[in-house]
Amino acid sequence: GAVVSQHPSRVICKSGTSVKIECRSLDFQATTMFWYRQFPKQSLMLMATSNEGSKATYEQGVEKDKFLINHASLTLSTLTVTSAHPEDSSFYICSALPWASRGTDTQYFGPGTRLTVL
Amino acid sequence: AQTVTQSQPEMSVQEAETVTLSCTYDTSESDYYLFWYKQPPSRQMILVIRQEAYKQQNATENRFSVNFQKAAKSFSLKISDSQLGDAAMYFCAYRRGTSYDKVIFGPGTSLSVIP
Numbered sequence: 001g002a003v004v005s006q007h008p009s010r011v012i013c014k015s016g017t018s019v020k021i022e023c024r025s026l027d028f029q030a031t032t033m034f035w036y037r038q039f040p041k042q043s044l045m046l047m048a049t050s051n052e053g054s055k056a057t058y059e060q061g062v063e064k065d066k067f068l069i070n071h072a073s074l075t076l077s078t079l080t081v082t083s084a085h086p087e088d089s090s091f092y093i094c095s096a097l098p099w100a101s102r103g104t105d106t107q108y109f110g111p112g113t114r115l116t117v118l
Numbered sequence: 119a120q121t122v123t124q125s126q127p128e129m130s131v132q133e134a135e136t137v138t139l140s141c142t143y144d145t146s147e148s149d150y151y152l153f154w155y156k157q158p159p160s161r162q163m164i165l166v167i168r169q170e171a172y173k174q175q176n177a178t179e180n181r182f183s184v185n186f187q188k189a190a191k192s193f194s195l196k197i198s199d200s201q202l203g204d205a206a207m208y209f210c211a212y213r214r215g216t217s218y219d220k221v222i223f224g225p226g227t228s229l230s231v232i233p
Contacts, residue, residue, distance in 0.1 A: 032218055034220065034221075038161075042225070042226075043209060043223045043224065043225045043226050044163075044209070044223045045223075046220050046221070046222075049220060091161060093161075093163065095163075095221075097218065106153065106165055106168060107221060109162065109163035111160070111161065111162050112161045112162070
């Protein structure tokens with residue numbers, strides 16, 4: 001089956017620093033990747049849709065200058081949390097859609113990254 | 119806008135018994151997909167079952183089946199012969215017809231399985 005990895009699995013950083021999270025599709029090419037945020041005991045909230053070679057599309061209320069997304073290749077998308085603050089502490093999950101997907105295809109999810117900002 | 123509602127924040131079931139998780143959704147689209155995802159303590163999202171709106175037949179996957187009522191916009195998940203490994207958060211989700219569109223998740227139902 002299709003595998004999506006995320007690195008790191010967990011990260012702790014100081015307030016004001018930037019953190020980069022990688023999302024990789026290991027055995028397929030993905031023109032589209034999605035970034036979600038999940039707070040404890042809550043659902044997944046879509047932050048942005050990342051398309052290879054173009055600018056990401058951000059959901060309403062998500063600061064594009066704070067959450068920088070780069071989808072530079074067909075197998076890698078990165079999310080950089082700039083000037084992180086404690087309220088950015090959350091579980092970040094990516095998903096990837098295989099290239100040339102049909103309507104019946106579904107997204108493949110990564111294992112998530114737990115970010116803790118001190 | 120599309121919304122997904124799960125009215126049961128928590129459910130419990132005895133091992134080997136059957137449990138049904140409820141989900142309702144709202145959409146004006148005619149072409150869409152519905153999903154049930156499982157999120158165990160590892161936090162890895164796992165697709166349990168998928169239903170295409172244009173199919174009248176309810177989807178089944180081994181012990182998992184759905185009751186899809188399109189007119190009522192209801193999409194419940196039935197888990198038969200519950201196992202300890204079924205304990206997890208279950209999210210109902212909606213997506214428009216194109217696979218490139220975003221998936222909208224419901225708030226989730228936490229399922230406990232009692233040995």
